[in-house]
Amino acid sequence: MTELVPQPSDVVVALDIGTTKVCCLAGRKNSHGKLEILGIGKVESVGVLRGVVSNIEKTVNAIREAVEIAERQAKMKFRVVHVGIAGQHIKSLQHRGIIMRETDHSEIAKRDVERLKSDMYKLVLPPGDKIIHVFEQEFTVDNEQGITDPIGMCGVRLEANFHIITGQITAVNNIYRCVEKVGLQVAELTLEPIASADAVLFEEEKQAGVALVDIGGGTTDITIFHDGIIRHTAVIPFGGNVITADIKEGCTVMQPQAEKLKVKFGSALANEVFDNRIITIPGLKGRDHKEISEKNLARIIQARSEEILDYVLWEIRRSGYERKLIGGIVLTGGGALMGHVDKLTEFHTGMSCRIGVPVEHLAHGYHEHVSSPIFSTAIGLLLRGMEELVGMDANHSEKNQTIKESEPSNAEEKPASWFDNVFRKTKEWFEAEPDVDFTKNKS
Numbered sequence: 446m447t448e449l450v451p452q453p454s455d456v457v458v459a460l461d462i463g464t465t466k467v468c469c470l471a472g473r474k475n476s477h478g479k480l481e482i483l484g485i486g487k488v489e490s491v492g493v494l495r496g497v498v499s500n501i502e503k504t505v506n507a508i509r510e511a512v513e514i515a516e517r518q519a520k521m522k523f524r525v526v527h528v529g530i531a532g533q534h535i536k537s538l539q540h541r542g543i544i545m546r547e548t549d550h551s552e553i554a555k556r557d558v559e560r561l562k563s564d565m566y567k568l569v570l571p572p573g574d575k576i577i578h579v580f581e582q583e584f585t586v587d588n589e590q591g592i593t594d595p596i597g598m599c600g601v602r603l604e605a606n607f608h609i610i611t612g613q614i615t616a617v618n619n620i621y622r623c624v625e626k627v628g629l630q631v632a633e634l635t636l637e638p639i640a641s642a643d644a645v646l647f648e649e650e651k652q653a654g655v656a657l658v659d660i661g662g663g664t665t666d667i668t669i670f671h672d673g674i675i676r677h678t679a680v681i682p683f684g685g686n687v688i689t690a691d692i693k694e695g696c697t698v699m700q701p702q703a704e705k706l707k708v709k710f711g712s713a714l715a716n717e718v719f720d721n722r723i724i725t726i727p728g729l730k731g732r733d734h735k736e737i738s739e740k741n742l743a744r745i746i747q748a749r750s751e752e753i754l755d756y757v758l759w760e761i762r763r764s765g766y767e768r769k770l771i772g773g774i775v776l777t778g779g780g781a782l783m784g785h786v787d788k789l790t791e792f793h794t795g796m797s798c799r800i801g802v803p804v805e806h807l808a809h810g811y812h813e814h815v816s817s818p819i820f821s822t823a824i825g826l827l828l829r830g831m832e833e834l835v836g837m838d839a840n841h842s843e844k845n846q847t848i849k850e851s852e853p854s855n856a857e858e859k860p861a862s863w864f865d866n867v868f869r870k871t872k873e874w875f876e877a878e879p880d881v882d883f884t885k886n887k888s
Contacts, residue, residue: 449522456483457834458515459826460508460526460629461637462620464493464663464686465779467507469515470815470823471523474831479808480824482815484519486511495663495682496532496637498619505626512627525630527830529637529822530577530620531664533682534613540565542605549601553586557603558596565607574611578636582606582674593674608675610636633833638666638678640825645777645801645818646670655772657801658757658790659821660780662686665753669764677764681756685780688749695745696737702726706742707783713750714785714792715743750786754793761794773797777818 452458453473461468469486488510492503516523542561546553558581565579584592586600595603617634624631641659642651651670659666661684669677685707692703692711706726712718722739757774761767773796776787781800790798803824804816815824 449516449520452521452524455834456519456521457827457830458523458526459823459830460512460528460624461820461823461826462493462498462504462508462528462623463490463531463661463822464496464684465661466490466819467493467504467511468820468823469508469511469526470820470827471515471519471521472827472831475808477808480806480827480831481808483521484515484517485815486514486516486518488514490662493663495684496530496661496680497534497616498623501619501623501626504623508623509627512629523629525632526624527633527635527826527833528620528624528631529640529826530612530617530634531637531661531666531680532612532616533664533680534616535577535610535636535678535680536574536612537608537610537678540568540607540609542607544603546601546603549587549599551599553595553598553600553603555596558584558605561603561605562607565609568609570611573614575614575617576609577612577617577634578610578639580608580610580675582608582676593672608678610678612636632830635826635829636666636678637661637822637825638668638680639675640823640829641666641777641801641803641821642668642670642675642825643828644803644806644821644825645775647805648673650772650775653771654766654769656757656761656766656770656774656796658774658776659778660684660753660776660786661778665757665780666778667757667760669761669766669770671766671769676766677760679760679763681753681760683753683756684778685783687753688746688780688783691745691749692742696735696742698726698735698737706737707746710739710742711746712739712743712784713746713789715740715747717785717788718743746783747789750783750789751793753780754790758794770796773799775799775801777801777803777821779819781818 456473459470467488467490471484472480472482475481488507490507492500498504542564544561562579566576583606584595585604586595586598587602621631638659642657651673654671657668663684663686665681665684667679689703689707692706693700710724718739720740724737724739725734728735774790787798787800802816803821
């Protein structure tokens with residue numbers, strides 16, 4: 446057995462704890478800035494219900510199994526992971542913040558924006574809720590509205606609209622507990638539909654206005670963008686599992702058979718299926734085979750899919766951006782793999798629709814499994830982890846630069862005497878001399 450090396454600093458690990466699957470991906474940026482997948486671990490999830498951990502022990506076992514598979518492929522031992530969160534408990538709200546600056550002569554700096562943002566974390570929430578994300582939208586500087594980036598401007602009164610996402614403390618703590626029991630540390634917790642958006646949406650779609658609909662096993666997550674800004678997020682407590690449950694009831698089959706029927710023969714549009722096609726499945730022990738009409742199967746799937754789309758439409762209308770989504774709807778997640786689901790979405794909502802596949806940021810020669818909408822969230826988590834690494838590097842170099850800049854300025858504060866100048870130049874000459882000789886000898 447090969448010895449696993451510790452996780453290098455440039456490798457990011459993502460963990461998607463879903464209702465139907467637990468998925469672990471490890472990746473790094475290559476020399477062209479594209480995402481290179483080093484390890485993939487995907488196992489069935491049994492301890493999660495509608496996106497929320499319902500059984501700690503089963504979830505821990507599933508996470509451990511997925512992580513071990515990814516570690517073996519990547520040939521390294523993971524320490525830190527970026528984790529996704531979803532579930533019915535997720536809520537979003539809009540809030541406006543204002544700060545008054547001391548003077549209008551100095552430029553608005555990043556720390557002013559951070560101060561405004563940190564004020565949002567002081568909001569009084571319903572008992573048991575906590576803030577997961579705070580996204581700034583538009584800024585106003587001294588009554589000048591519609592500013593996307595106020596840094597560098599001058600003004601006394603700085604205002605901003607914020608989109609705030611909250612979740613239940615217990616649900617968040619349970620995710621942390623599960624990950625820590627596997628011996629890993631959570632680097633960042635990200636709302637899953639936001640991670641999926643990073644993986645499958647193009648920048649021009651976000652500008653034009655688009656609704657990302659991530660149809661998972663237990664939940665359907667919605668994120669609405671307009672002018673490149675997150676405008677609305679929502680989690681609907683229905684997903685692919687309710688379609689499977691309907692097939693189980695409607696066709697009187699077992700749960701595993703219902704899932705296979707949905708995946709292999711399922712169509713979200715009954716009109717696209719031939720009337721005379723029959724699917725034969727084995728009966729229970731000692732019983733005859735069961736025959737199911739493919740048309741009836743499609744009717745069951747279509748009825749439930751339309752109900753999920755009704756909820757999606759309601760959320761889009763509630764956001765107030767129904768008439769502003771030029772980019773229409775982008776479907777991703779396991780539910781997007783169902784036959785003709787994009788056509789049904791177009792017919793039912795009257796908006797254009799495409800299937801979002803997370804291949805835009807991947808390096809050439811990626812594993813074909815990863816090019817599925819199922820991995821949208823995990824790849825989005827990887828991308829967000831990469832951004833955080835770049836941000837940390839930038840902050841580190843910025844700090845070093847300020848330290849370097851501050852050193853000479855301290856020296857200049859005291860006027861240097863003639864003796865000091867002579868001493869400094871002599872010191873420099875003595876220090877430089879041996880280096881010159883050394884390089885000459887070497888050459």
